[in-house]
Amino acid sequence: MHILVIGGGGMLGQKLVNELAQNNKLLDAKINQVTLADVFIEPKVPANADFETVIKIADITSQEVADSLVSNRPDLIFHLAAVVSGEAEADFEKGYRVNVDGTRNLFEAIRNIGNSYCPKVVFTSSVAVYGGPYPDVVSDDFHLQPKTSYGTQKAMSELLLNDYSRRDFLDGIGIRLPTICVRPGLPNKAASGLFSNIIREPLLGLKAILPAGKEVTNIFVSPRSAVGFLINAATLDTSLLEDRRCLMMPGVAASLGDEIESLRRIAGDEIVALIKEERDPFVEKMVANWNPPPFASKRAKALGFKCESTFDEIIQVHINDELGGRIPGLEK
């Protein structure tokens, strides 16, 4: 089995390939080769992988580059590459070029191979495809009404994924990811970064800014769960999806205030005291538009997608996976 990961240098792509290297197979299929493609970050190769790893610096906004990425007919393609929400809002043209045209170039590259080539394609969509006003609980047939260019671009890509799958050009599945929290490493340009910053930085003993009100809510999963979603999507029998190829993933609903109280339970008052409230009108305006209510995610749950059930668990996963089970901020 040959796997292509587009966006393989990103946080999720790197965690995914590390997970693939744990088992070196998917269901009963031995993984022979993994190609990690990214536009500018050189993806790292896991040390323990029992498969050949190919690194490609590739920009799918070029049709020729997209064509070359799939020319050796990978069996499974993870399409994780995207301009993130904050950047897509700030740079309108770049967002459409990468998130819509790049996705379409990839799908066209696959379609143009023909000869019954029909790879499984796992596409990461986002909770940003939704927008209010919301009912009390959001069911799987609630409409997509994005409030950002990023959400618009993801929703357009979902429509393409559905149509290309219906036409048997590819075998797609789109997973709408909740906000990934706690994001390790340095902040990226995702507007949702604030939800991670107020946990990650204090755990390291560093100050963090709370730029919006504590009542602002979002829906979260750990990076570990997000990788689990990708693996579950890749191994799922897509005939179970019928014509509806895109699914809202389960997640943990929490407000900024809930996050802070979880942090207090796990790491104590001293750590929480590192969070300073300092409102940022730009951030406030953006997150005020989210505030998603609980998603029922019935279909995804029935199809075996699993995640944490409390925000405390999400913090604990971060401490275990990223900090070696310690809280550095308490050791200073």
Place this chain on the structure above:
Amino acid sequence: MHILVIGGGGMLGQKLVNELAQNNKLLDAKINQVTLADVFIEPKVPANADFETVIKIADITSQEVADSLVSNRPDLIFHLAAVVSGEAEADFEKGYRVNVDGTRNLFEAIRNIGNSYCPKVVFTSSVAVYGGPYPDVVSDDFHLQPKTSYGTQKAMSELLLNDYSRRDFLDGIGIRLPTICVRPGLPNKAASGLFSNIIREPLLGLKAILPAGKEVTNIFVSPRSAVGFLINAATLDTSLLEDRRCLMMPGVAASLGDEIESLRRIAGDEIVALIKEERDPFVEKMVANWNPPPFASKRAKALGFKCESTFDEIIQVHINDELGGRIPGLEK
């Protein structure tokens, strides 16, 4: 006021410009100029128009052509141009090129003018953005799950319209048209043509084929009502739409069997006897995927969009508007 009609040579575009020529104004704004653009049909100019009419043969799949269409900054743009459903299904590339890229070229042309240019844009979407499974009644927040490439392309264009409006590049409104019935003139490549054919041809005394089962349902308005929707959309205060720029229009739900019984009430058994059942598996497969249940269309109704309330009325509108109040098939 300067109005641009893209797709001005089509059935709806021609009826629209004739309607504009009745009053020569919209609300209190005098219409000074109407530009009718179409890709291959030379649009006709209404004889009684009190405004300047400009005819342009223009293909918006070229960005330069789209740019030139809006370079004199029309105040109001009707974007009616599309590859219809049957053709978009048969020619995958053409459908995306015209229905997605053409629409985006137009929106980009508007955005690139800048200098606070923000025209009203009325976009004709379609009931084809929907797909089952359906609840008993489809509310305004039911998701779009198109079952055709045409529906996919319209849904993608709606997302663009919303995002470009949110960013203040244009002031958009998208109206999801029910199937227009009875379509005058010759059959076009719209897969929904069968719903018109079985009424139009027998009224003329001509045979018609019923290619699918009588239980197949759809949702309909007359061409007259569709033009009424366009005028209402053009004159609506879009601040009432908030962020949800696209609306399902009201319509009359009817099955093929209902249509035939309406025809019998209006024109008698002899006319109905001209309809011969002759199943076409390709058509059957396509229409089987529609069968939309009643749409509530609450928002559209609250915003003043009006249509017929029975299929009998729809046939009567056709007899009055297209046949001079007569039924030629009864006069033979």
